[in-house]
Structures are given as C-alpha cells and as structure tokens.
Amino acid sequence: MSGNVGPGVGLGVRTQRWAGWLALLIAGMASGSALAANCPGHPDALGTSRTLVVDAKAHPLIGTMQYRETLPLEDGEVVLTFDDGPLPKYSNQILEILAAQCVKATFFLVGQQARANPEGVRKVRDAGHTVATHTQNHPSGMHKLPLERATKDIEDGIASVKAALGDGGAALSPFFRIPGLARNDGIEEFTRAQGLQIWSADFPADDWRPVSSRRVHDLAMQRLKGKGKGILLLHDIQPRTVAALPGILRDLKAGGYRIVHVVPATADLPATPTEPIQWLLNPPSEHVPVARWPRIPNFVFAETRSLPVPQLTDTWWNDGAVLDHPKRAQRGVPLPREAPWPRLVQVASAGATLPVPAAGVFEVEEGLRVAMRGVASSARRAEPTRAAQAEPKRPARLAHIAARHGKRIAGASAIHGKPAVSGKPAHHARAAGPAGRKASKRAIPDKKNAKGNGRNREARA
Numbered sequence: 420m421s422g423n424v425g426p427g428v429g430l431g432v433r434t435q436r437w438a439g440w441l442a443l444l445i446a447g448m449a450s451g452s453a454l455a456a457n458c459p460g461h462p463d464a465l466g467t468s469r470t471l472v473v474d475a476k477a478h479p480l481i482g483t484m485q486y487r488e489t490l491p492l493e494d495g496e497v498v499l500t501f502d503d504g505p506l507p508k509y510s511n512q513i514l515e516i517l518a519a520q521c522v523k524a525t526f527f528l529v530g531q532q533a534r535a536n537p538e539g540v541r542k543v544r545d546a547g548h549t550v551a552t553h554t555q556n557h558p559s560g561m562h563k564l565p566l567e568r569a570t571k572d573i574e575d576g577i578a579s580v581k582a583a584l585g586d587g588g589a590a591l592s593p594f595f596r597i598p599g600l601a602r603n604d605g606i607e608e609f610t611r612a613q614g615l616q617i618w619s620a621d622f623p624a625d626d627w628r629p630v631s632s633r634r635v636h637d638l639a640m641q642r643l644k645g646k647g648k649g650i651l652l653l654h655d656i657q658p659r660t661v662a663a664l665p666g667i668l669r670d671l672k673a674g675g676y677r678i679v680h681v682v683p684a685t686a687d688l689p690a691t692p693t694e695p696i697q698w699l700l701n702p703p704s705e706h707v708p709v710a711r712w713p714r715i716p717n718f719v720f721a722e723t724r725s726l727p728v729p730q731l732t733d734t735w736w737n738d739g740a741v742l743d744h745p746k747r748a749q750r751g752v753p754l755p756r757e758a759p760w761p762r763l764v765q766v767a768s769a770g771a772t773l774p775v776p777a778a779g780v781f782e783v784e785e786g787l788r789v790a791m792r793g794v795a796s797s798a799r800r801a802e803p804t805r806a807a808q809a810e811p812k813r814p815a816r817l818a819h820i821a822a823r824h825g826k827r828i829a830g831a832s833a834i835h836g837k838p839a840v841s842g843k844p845a846h847h848a849r850a851a852g853p854a855g856r857k858a859s860k861r862a863i864p865d866k867k868n869a870k871g872n873g874r875n876r877e878a879r880a
Contacts, residue, residue: 458521465520465668468496468677474690475593475616475683482619482650483700485602489621491697492648496679497671499524500618501655502553502596505532505539513655513664514546520668523680524548526655527596527618530555530579537583544590549682551594551618552576562601570609592683594618616683621649621700624663632662639667643676649700728773 458464471490480486490498499517504510504526517524526543528550533540544550555575558564564572573595581588595615597606602617610617622642626635639651653660671678684690696702 461519461521463672465522465672465678467521467523467680470523470680470682471498472682472684472688472691473616476614477690478616478698479611480607480617480619481698482617483621484623485600485619486617488698489649489700490679490681491691491693492679494647495676496648497643497676498650498679498681499653500527500596500620500650501525501653501660502527503529503532503557504655505536505543506656507536507539509658509661510539510655511542512661514542514548516661516664516668517548518546522668522678525551525592525594525618525681527551527553527594528576528580529553529557530576531557533579533583537585540580540583541585544584549592549594549680550580550584550590551592551596552580553596554598555579557598559599560601561598562603562606566605566609569606573606573609573613573615594681594683618650620652622646623652624660624667626654626657626660626663630659632659635659635663636666636670639663640670640674643671644674646700 458466471492473490478488481489483489492498499522501510501513501524504513505528526548528540528543530552540550552573553576554561554572556572558569558572561569561572577588577591581591584590593613593615595610596618600619602619607617622639622645624635624639624642639653643649643651653664682688
C-alpha cells in the first residue's frame with residue numbers, strides 16, 4: 420500500500436487544523452468578553468482571568484529568582500506584585516490604574532508606611548487586592564542582621580499592618596517578601612515556623628533603579644516574553660512605575676497574557692488542586708516519560724512479620740561447593756584455611772541474641788610485621804654467603820688477566836732480543852712513575868734507533 424496521501428485527505432487535515440485554531444480564537448475572544456463584562460464601563464479592560472488559592476504551608480518558598488518552585492501558573496499567566504507601600508502620592512494612582520483595567524494584584528506593605536497611612540492599607544483591601552507584609556522598617560542587607568533583629572522586624576511589620584486594617588487581621592494574608600530579596604537560612608526557617616510563605620519573584624522590571632518609565636515597560640515585557648509566565652516584581656512608591664503601568668497592562672492584553680489573582684487558603688476556602696510538577700516554572704513536557712507516569716499510591720506493607728536471622732552458610736564466600744570446586748584443586752590453588760567457627764549456625768529465635776564470639780577467633784598465628792621482619796633477617800643472613808661464594812672467583816680472574824698481559828710482554832721482548840724485566844708486563848713498569856717510564860724506554864728500544872745502531876756497527880767493522 421502506498422504511503423502517499425491524496426489531495427482530499429490533505430485538505431481534510433488542513434481543515435481540521437483551521438477548525439482547531441478557530442475554536443481557540445473564539446474561546447479567547449469569549450474569555451476576553453467575559454473579563455470585560457466583569458469590568459463595567461471598561462469594555463476593553465484586561466481584567467483578571469482567575470483566582471488562584473494557595474496553601475502557604477505546603478509551599479513556603481516560591482519565585483524562581485531564588486527558589487526552585489513558583490506559583491502553578493499556565494503559560495501566559497502573570498501575577499502582579501507591588502512593594503514598599505502604601506505611599507498616598509503614588510500608591511493611590513496605582514490603585515486607580517488597576518481598577519480601570521479590573522486587575523487584581525498583591526501588595527507587600529511596609530509596617531512604617533502602614534502606621535503613617537492606615538487609610539491606604541484599607542484602600543488596598545477594599546479594592547479586592549491581596550494584603551501582604553514587607554517587614555517593619557525595610558532594612559537593607561537584611562540577611563546580614565542578627566536573627567533576633569530580623570525576626571523582630573518581620574513580626575513588627577505584621578503587627579503594624581494588622582493594626583491598620585482594623586479587622587483583627589482577617590484580611591491579612593500569610594504572604595511575605597524579604598526586602599531586597601536578601602534571604603538567609605535563619606529567616607526562611609523562622610517564616611516557615613510561623614506559617615508564612617516567602618515570595619521572591621520570577622522577573623523584575625528594575626523600577627527601583629534610576630531608569631526611565633519606558634525602560635521599566637520594556638524590561639517587564641522582554642523578561643515576561645523570555646519566561647512565558649510568572650510573578651512580576653514592581654513598586655507602588657515610584658513615579659516611573661506609575662507612568663509605565665498603563666502601557667504594561669495594554670501590552671499584556673495585546674499579547675494575549677492573562678492576570679491571575681492569588682489569595683491564601685482558609686478553612687472556608689480550600690486550595691486550588693494542583694500537582695507538584697505544576698509548581699515548576701518549566702515542568703517536563705509530555706514527551707518526557709516522567710510527565711506521563713501515573714502517580715504511585717502510598718505503599719502498604721502486606722505483612723508485618725520479621726524475617727529470620729540469616730545463617731553463615733547463606734553467604735556465597737562460605738559456600739562449600741565454590742571452595743571445593745574440582746578445577747580449583749587441579750590448578751593447585753590452595754584452599755582457604757578452615758574457619759574457626761562452625762559452618763552451621765542455629766537460626767536464632769525471635770528476640771534472641773547471637774552468641775559472643777570466642778577470643779580465639781581473632782587470633783593470628785603470625786602478624787604482618789613479624790612476617791616482614793623474618794623476610795628482612797633472611798636477606799641479611801644471605802649476604803655473607805653470597806660474598807663468600809664470590810670471593811674465590813676474583814683471584815682466579817686477576818691471575819688470568821695478569822697471565823694474558825704477561826704473554827704479550829714476553830712476546831714483545833723476544834722480538835727485540837731482550838727479556839722482560841722481572842717477569843712483569845711493561846705497562847706495569849710505566850705505571851710506576853718517571854723511573855719506570857725511563858726503564859721502559861731502555862727495555863724496549865724503538866725500531867728506528869735499532870736500525871741506526873746496526874749500520875754504525877757494520878761501518879766500524
């Protein structure tokens with residue numbers, strides 16, 4: 420059968436794809452219409468797509484700028500957060516901009532600001548935003564403070580915001596953000612013990628820096644595009660944030676992003692059901708097997724009885740069939756020494772104790788140090804024997820060398836008609852010094868002088 424697809428089939432596939440894309444577009448338009456309907460007087464409002472209820476104790480550390488987990492958001496979802504308020508001059512404008520778009524956010528309020536402007540705290544609550552805390556005095560370098568001072572600043576900030584709310588703290592969430600995100604282990608352990616959830620962020624807009632409002636807008640959108648979703652960190656006490664926020668909300672809507680409002684779980688409001696993998700910024704895709712594996716239920720023991728104590732013969736190295744193998748005996752490999760303890764051990768009953776091993780079990784016939792000393796002493800005893808065996812060979816070799824050289828000298832003397840001096844080789848005489856060298860010259864005259872003397876004798880004759 421041919422693998423080619425006919426034009427009719429291909430057209431059907433393309434039609435199905437277009438139908439799917441059209442359904443998604445209609446669903447998005449319907450969602451946008453629903454959000455706009457929830458924002459009377461603002462048909463083009465961005466709106467809030469959904470409310471996410473989280474259990475602070477179950478996930479005490481969120482925000483991928485510092486931690487492994489973040490909020491369980493879908494692609495394109497954004498959570499807006501504002502720090503350091505309330506400051507009436509700018510915080511009120513931020514509230515008005517959000518209200519015009521029917522957007523809900525989370526405000527991390529400073530205790531001193533709450534004491535100075537309690538009405539601003541209640542405005543945040545009455546507008547439906549989430550009220551969170553940001554310490555009492557916003558200390559810089561909080562991670563360097565003594566733990567007692569840091570924890571006191573956290574507790575005082577919570578108390579000040581509660582007092583400003585005036586409702587006994589019913590509207591105060593257990594969400595907390597460290598000033599400057601200056602975390603340390605002591606602060607995190609304290610907040611976890613208090614049931615607080617530390618919020619870092621997934622991306623900032625650098626609106627606390629001396630930059631333009633356009634730069635704040637561009638950084639927020641660029642970093643959101645890179646992440647795809649997450650927690651945006653802003654400040655409601657900065658004029659540049661006030662100027663940049665309308666454009667950020669406008670571009671969020673144009674880009675198809677959706678705002679999520681986060682609230683804490685309570686006895687009357689259970690947490691939104693989620694899976695642990697959803698708390699990762701980039702969870703494994705469906706192409707990764709772990710993402711498709713079913714959840715394993717809690718393991719239940721089928722039986723609770725204890726297993727018997729194992730016997731010594733259960734170990735492979737003490738197996739007689741292995742030690743007594745016929746090929747091992749044929750190769751001449753020595754078998755290990757028989758163990759001093761019995762091969763068969765009675766199985767101990769439940770609750771019984773094993774017998775104490777005898778002291779002789781750990782005795783060694785000859786230790787390693789004794790054996791090494793024996794090898795060294797044997798080597799020292801063998802040295803005189805080797806020297807004695809080598810001594811007789813040396814005079815014989817020297818005599819042989821002297822005899823060989825003597826023969827050579829005797830032959831040379833016979834040619835010149837003179838015997839060797841005292842039977843010693845001529846080179847030994849030369850080695851005796853100047854007198855020896857002169858004697859050597861007299862003993863062995865050169866051929867030229869010998870010929871000349873012969874002619875003179877002939878002439879005189």
